[in-house]
Amino acid sequence: MCGIVGVVARSPVNQLLYDGLTVLQHRGQDAAGICTAEGHGFHMHKGRGLVRDVFRTRDMRSLLGTMGIGHCRYPTAGSASSVAESQPFYVNSPFGIVLGHNGNLVNADELRRALFVEDRRHVNTNSDSEVLLNVLAHELQDAVDGGHRLTPDAIFKAVAGVHRRVRGAYAVVAMIAGYGLLAFRDPKGIRPLIIGRADTEKGVEFIVASESVALDTLGFKAMRDVAPGEAILVDQSGNLYSRQCAASSSLSPCIFEFVYLARPDSVIDGISVYESRRKMGQSLADRILASGLAQEVDVVIPIPDSSRPSALEVASKLGKSYREGFIKNRYIGRTFIMPGQEERKKSVRQKLNAMAVEFRDKNVLLVDDSIVRGTTSREIVQMARECGARKVFFASAAPPVRFPNVYGIDMPTRSELIATGRDERQIAEAIGADAVLYQDLASLVEDVRVCNPSIERFDCSCFDGVYITGDVSSDYLAGIEASRHDGESSPGTRLSSYQLDLGLTAVD
Secondary structure, X not given: OEEXXXXXXXXXXXXXXXXXXXXXXXXXXOEEEEEEEEOOEEEXXXXXXXXXXHOOHHHHHOOOOOEEEEEEEOOOOOOOOOHHHOOOEEEOOOOOEEEEEEEEEOOHHHHHHHHHHOOOOOOOOOOHHHHHHHHHHHHHHHHHOOOOOOOHHHHHHHHHHHHHHOOEEEEEEEEEOOOEEEEEEXXXXXXXXXXXXXXXXXXXXXXXEOOHHHHHHHOOEEEEEOOOOEEEEEEOOOOEEEEEOOOOOOOOOEOHHHHHHOOOOOEEOOEEHHHHHHHHHHHHHHHHHHHOOHHHOOEEEEOOOOOXXXXXXXXXXXXXXXXXXXXXXXXXXXXOOOOOHHHHHHHHHHHEEEOHHHOOXXXXXXXXXXXXXXXXXHHHHHHXXXXXXXXXXXXXXXXXXXOOOOOOOOOOOOOOOOOOOOOHHHHHHHHOOOEEEEOOHHHHHHHHHOOOOOOOOOEOHHHHOOOOOOOOOHHHHXXXXXXXXXXXXXXXXXXXXXXXXXXXXXXX
């Protein structure tokens, strides 16, 4: 999971890109980068850390030009992240291209071999985003067919070539030196991408970004979501072109964006993230009522932050008190990849502090967006008990996570997922709760779909093991597990189970 933004403006674009990345910080906190275009030249700065730490005044002053792209990246599990894998990536042939990518390519290794053997291109890092950049560059070279002048037709032809070769999830922003801004989305629309415009005194400005919240905060009006398989091109003069570049396409967005990943104030593919989470809480309350557990509950407490809308609806429908029992420390240092369980436990207690007055002598229902590995959930249950709770029940607004995600979210291997081989009673025992209740998948899908009934299908692969691109083999999944056990990383961005369990949706 990463955040991407691209802007074509009528004035210097560096501050717009910086501000856009700060509101997309929840999508990637390991590294950040900005590249701007001035004429035929690029200016780029990137590094590890939060946006506010990567960019200093001197860095911003060097980012000249009225067009640019930005990227914030999540950490890679199992290996130390490097500055070399920070984005955007750059290649100088055939035209000079920079690219930022959100998602994961499931055939990255195959493409890497083809690039070296057939296309005579060398990839310097393990990032599938650099692979994607080189595939685009090769397709652009073929599209001009020996000529030296780019046209919108040639660029769209190149994107069509990318769609034919690349498999997986990808939302992309790129710049072509001396020409313009290019953005495109995979044929299934798994990862989000939206386009907006602003009418200024100097002329029209355009933006593309991962989430609508970036448009809102920068003063742009949303035009629409980029369609699956579609490419958007804005040249340096501000002319907008678009074309469907995939042979076939269908919208199947990742449902985990609505459960956890996206900011609640975003609208993705016509779906309000906040409204979908409210509806998840209503369905979860129905599940709790049907179980007979509601009569034992004294108070409903969310695990901050992303579970709050669901927890509020649960409390309302059950007729129970809603309380904020955990306070998050937003100023603690970065503790994203924990080397061991004891370090992870320590980091949970640094991030969250329980207020004993809300737990003492009460039967509490803790509501979280999801449960992944269960390590953090277990620690939170223990914190509630230490504060004097009589009973601790745990409810998840999402179904059990039983399968790895291969489309840009790092999930632990199946053997590490707490729901693997366990029912709700056994999961409750494993995390130390008196009972655990999960949302069911059919209800979750309906909770999200009802906000935009035109969407017929979602990617729910981490819940049901159905990979919508239809090209994820058992061998591929086995390779992911083997690489994790070997302490290596498979291509793509990684989201630690610590972050997933703790629900760090808000900017930290």
